[in-house]
Amino acid sequence: MMDVVKINSFRETLEKLYWMETKLELLRETMASFKIHNEQYQEVLTKISNDSSKHRELLENIINDLEGIDLFWLRNKAGHMEAGFDFNGLSEEEIMMDILDEEHKALKYYKKVHDETDKEFIEEIWKGDDSTRFFEQISFLIDEEDKHIGWLQSLQVTVKQFS
Ligand SMILES: [Fe+2]
Numbered sequence: 060m061m062d063v064v065k066i067n068s069f070r071e072t073l074e075k076l077y078w079m080e081t082k083l084e085l086l087r088e089t090m091a092s093f094k095i096h097n098e099q100y101q102e103v104l105t106k107i108s109n110d111s112s113k114h115r116e117l118l119e120n121i122i123n124d125l126e127g128i129d130l131f132w133l134r135n136k137a138g139h140m141e142a143g144f145d146f147n148g149l150s151e152e153e154i155m156m157d158i159l160d161e162e163h164k165a166l167k168y169y170k171k172v173h174d175e176t177d178k179e180f181i182e183e184i185w186k187g188d189d190s191t192r193f194f195e196q197i198s199f200l201i202d203e204e205d206k207h208i209g210w211l212q213s214l215q216v217t218v219k220q221f222s
Pocket residue numbers: 080110111114165203204
């Protein structure tokens with residue numbers, strides 16, 4: 060028997076990640092309406108957007124291999140959420156800080172999924188033959204978000220100061 064509470068919180072975290080990747084993927088379009096003039100910023104945002112598109116696809120593949128998570132439902136839900144970032148009234152630096160913030164959150168959630176999900180639980184709901192693939196793919200995504208954070212930090216983008 061599948062643990063309902065476990066599958067629900069697991070599903071919620073994957074849902075958040077799916078939404079984050081979709082939002083980051085949409086940066087390409089968001090950038091068109093919020094003109095970014097700094098060329099280095101443009102370059103990094105385009106790279107992050109392209110990667111996030113691949114990450115969303117990878118998440119879809121992972122989800123397809125999991126019992127009890129409905130991709131159609133997830134896509135539908137993401138589609139109904141507010142589309143993309145709202146950068147209204149922000150400077151270019153503040154926009155970059157928002158992206159860095161989002162990357163830190165994504166990293167945190169991927170790590171949570173990787174470190175706090177029971178291997179037995181995944182084995183139980185994994186439809187493919189090798190359930191260790193799940194953890195390998197999540198590890199890859201952790202490295203990817205780490206890489207994005209590194210790119211932003213090399214542009215001197217800093218974490219938002221909350222007062
Ligand atoms: Fe990502």
